[in-house]
Amino acid sequence: MASHTDIVSKRTPLDDASLEHGVLSQTGHKNMLHLIHLRWLAVLGQIATILVATLVLGIHLPMAKMITVLVVLIAFNAGSHLRWHDETTVTNQALFLALMVDVATLTALLYFSGGTNNPFAFLFLLQVTLSAVLLKASSAWLFMLITTYCLAFLSVFHEPLELPPTSAHLMPSLYLQGLLVCFILIAALLVFFITRISSNLRAGDAYLANIRQRAVEEEHIVRMGLLASGAAHELGTPLATMAVILNDWKHMPLFRDDPDLQADLEDLQTQLIRCKGIVSGILMSAGETRGESSRRTTLKVFVDEVIEQWKQAQPTIEFQLVNRIEQNTPVVFESALKQTMFNLLDNAAEVSPQWVCLEADCQDEQLVLTVSDQGPGFLPEILDNIGKPYNSSKGRPGGGLGLFLAVNVVRTLGGTLTASNRVAGGAQVRIQLPMKSIELSVEKLDVR
The missing domain is CATH 3.30.565.10 (Histidine kinase-like ATPase, C-terminal domain)
Incomplete structure (x- = not known):
């Protein structure tokens, strides 16, 4: 006869390593979704920057090449959204590759728009900061080296900005304005994103602590159950002996002819029946039985x-x-x-x-x-x-x-x-x- 405790007993104690890995995967999934949302904001910002530079400032940009890069980024982000909507286990490698796509996209856009002469080259700092928060230490250092190489590459190889003759003298002012806009953008995105990530990490830590507490409590219950089961086995024989003796006493003339003693015996039998019921319940909960069955x-x-x-x-x-x-x-x-x-x-x-x-x-x-x-x-x-x-x-x-x-x-x-x-x-x-x-x-x- 199976019992409710059989179902409970199949739940093995939680392994700390696997539990922590599962919680970190769930936190990584939330961080990946935040990264996807941040990428959509980056796409909108890049489109707005290109439009302002070409239509308002009159800067000539290789529109076909830059639009191609943005289309590839949009396609990648749409695919990421579809994939990570259903897949909830996000590894460190997946986050690393996602950030690498962002770095590659930023490098390509800067290559076509002046390289390190473009004030938006400081957006690499945003990527490095995100990697330090999202990735393991070894991956974050590797990511930092890659972004440094990309920035060094752009300082040597890039397509120069073609300013209109009427605005060439405004270049220093435009650079400072772009630098200010870049700073505001980086600061706002960091505050928004890192507060979200910190919230995810705190929620994950709280969930992990709660699960571990439950594991400790369940282990305590298992020990108590073993002790209770052993005690129930030991009590079975004396309770049966007491039941036989009480039944014999009820038929003895001394007790049968005394109503008060007969009432006392009835009370004792009632309490004895309850004790036997408790023992039976303990043994049934432990997956054993004393002959009684559920009804x-x-x-x-x-x-x-x-x-x-x-x-x-x-x-x-x-x-x-x-x-x-x-x-x-x-x-x-x-x-x-x-x-x-x-x-x-x-x-x-x-x-x-x-x-x-x-x-x-x-x-x-x-x-x-x-x-x-x-x-x-x-x-x-x-x-x-x-x-x-x-x-x-x-x-x-x-x-x-x-x-x-x-x-x-x-x-x-x-x-x-x-x-x-x-x-x-x-x-x-x-x-x-x-x-x-x-x-x-x-x-x-x-x-x-």
């Missing part, structure tokens, strides 16, 4: 029966159930989810024996379970660290594990667990589980 029912009946079992174990608690579930959705008693509900209700009953409430509802294709109490509520530091082990204000060893396990069970099922303090006083814990996720996990159970 199909409806979602509404599942909630009602789980609450009935909990009320039998806590007969002195003032309990209120608000079950708004009306769908007859087929489900299977999931031991992990059932134990999660028991843990939350037990925590609420411990701090608020005078009143505990469970609300069950289906909203927007989600199962919503809300446990409320009238206790002192959560401390702010507890709310800030919901889901972390040993996060408890009870001050006893092992405190906080119930809520920690509840968070991880709900998260494994694709849902969320949130905690808050009620306005009227007390605490409130809400579970939201997607119905599809529950049904999917149910389908993976082998119910006999």
